[in-house]
Amino acid sequence: MSLTRRELIQYGLSAASGAILLPLQFPNKALADVTSASATSGTTTPWQDFTTPLTFPDVLEPYKSDDEFDYYEIVMSKGCQPFANDPKEYEFWGYNGRFPGPTIKKKAYRQVKVDFVNQLGQTQIDWQGCFQKDMEEEDIRAAIHNHGMPSLPQYDGFAEDYILPDQFKTYIYPNNRAATYWYHDHQAGRTMRNVGMGLAGMWIVQDKTEFDLNLPQGKYDVPLIFQTPPFTWIQGQEIPTPPGQPKCPPPRSYTPPTLINGVHEPRLQVDTHKYRFRLLNATANQIYTLVLVSYDQSKNQSVDESIIVIGTDSGLRNSAVLTETLGFVMADRYEIIIDFSRRQIGSRMALVERFEGVDTPLICFEVSQQVKDESELPLLLRPYRPVDPDIASPNHSPDKEFTFYFDGTGPCDESGQAGTINHYLWDKDHIETSPGLNTWQKWRLTNPLDTPVHPIHIHLLDFQIVRRTNNGVEVDLPLYEDKSWKDVFNLGPNETIDIVGQFGPHVGKYMMHCHNLDHEDCDMMTNFEVVDPTGEEIPTDPLAVPAQQLPPIYVPKNASYQPYSTQLTPPFS
Secondary structure, three states, X not given: XXXXXXXXXXXXXXXXXXXXXXXXXXXXXXXXXXXXXXEEOOOOOOOOOXXXXXOOOOEEOOOEEOOOEEEEEEEEEEEEEEEOOEEEEEEEEEEOOEOOOOEEEEEOOOEEEEEEEEOOOEEOEOOOOOEOOOOOOEEOOEOEEEEOOOOOHHHOOOOOOOEOOOEEEEEEEOOOOOEEEEEEEOOOOOHHHHHHOOOEEEEEEEOHHHHHOOOOOHHHEEEEXXXXXXXXXXHOOOOOOOOOOOOOOOXXXXXXXXXXXXXXXXXXXEEOOEEEEEEXXXXXXXXXXXXXXXXXXXXXXXXXXXXXXXXXXXXXXXXXXXXXXXXXXXXXXXXEEEEOOOOOOOOEEEEEEEEOOEEEEXXXXXXXXXXXXXXXXXXXXXXXXXXXXXXXXXXXXXXXEEEXXXXXXXXXXEEEEEEEEOOEOOOOOOXXXXXXXXXXXXXEEEOOOOOOOEEEEEOOOOEEEEEEEEOOEEOOOOOOOOOOEEOEEEEOOOEEEEEEEEOOOOXXXXXXXXXXXXXHHOOOEEEEEEEOOOOOOOOOOOOOOOOEEOOOOOOOOOOOEEOOOOOOOOOOO
16 A cells, blocks of 8 residues: 555655654544555455454453452353354353453552452363363363563462462452553463463553543444454364374364454444554464455455554554554554544445455454544654663663574473473573563564564563564564564564563563463473562562462352443543
């Protein structure tokens, strides 16, 4: 897609950078109306198979509140329901028995205590998601990670901080930054199975700064949680396999259908209004290249549109940027704006996955109601928080380097192909590096192989990418990555990424790992420990607050929910 200089100026964009330069009020036309033709559609009713309404995970209400905390109970349990186009019901595992789990919405700085209760029991599903009838049933252990939340070590979801069946653990979360988070299972060696069976949910923190921007709110602020059906569903399908290969796990060429908020091929009826979409890739190992397309009825063509990116893992960016494609790897969160305000009633758009020139539609939007849109997209979203320029400088050598290999021998792979970081398998006691509290460092992440993609997740803090190279040649960062604070970094084949961050706000031992969950479960994890150079702050062991046994007679608390569209109201702290 190309824009003229006049169009760039009209929409407040820099021709050199694509960054927003002027308030985006769209006085004359919607940004989405500036289009270029792409692949031809074969039907005059685009995406007609997308008939199932998109649903939204309800917002869980606290069961109690006091001056300091809101209190929640979330019970992990098994459930059964249909998935995709198969009417048969399949077992899944869910928070409060839901797929995906309930949404938590909080105002910034309102602390919470959450009792996570394990009622999952036992299973014969192995770490790869395969049902093994000859396998002895094993306890389904849980470890809860609030992904992106700067939690204390004992509440961060350390991979061996287990909650056994009929146990619970109370986690404390500070909610000290407005952003889109997610909570999910983090059991060592079983994260892919547990998350793939459904143990994931969205967690949203909002503040006054964000509210005062007059971005789309309430029903116009929409979660899009990308998942795949549980492994029980996948094993229940007829998936062709090469001769001699077991049915499970399926061949790597198999791509399971994408669910959004638990719905396959959903359609969202939208108003003539700007929408804010919170995208979360909660899949175990699916990578997407997302493209927004509309449909030109007169030409019988699909048309590529620009995506407006306003936020990343750490919340709102300094300003919005445009992109034609959005790389979306496991555990990524992006916040985007789609403007339907100038669209005709009955017109449709879709988010598609584009791979090697082939589009796979994932969700359809149909404009169905005329309304007045008073929301805005201003020039400044949040004040920019810069990195330390001396540390970010190309002249500053990396303070620590991490290289990701498949050269280990571990429980998941005895042939010497288990994942390693700096040639180390996962070891809960191993500490790879010990940065000082509040110090800035540059870390270098390297993938020396030419096949796998590693979405690298670092607990506790956010970093900025300052340099990316492929086979030693520097490459430009996508606009949505440039000057963005993130906790997940898409490390492609033969790539090296330099990232810069400031270590804090806590001391203690934290994890980093590949968030391709079969890599994570196959030992591609390590630890770092933030230390206080003065010795005043003593780190707490991640295993210092163990899970507790449920009482002999346990009765879950009655869960109360609000519709997702319920808007948090001022005052904000």
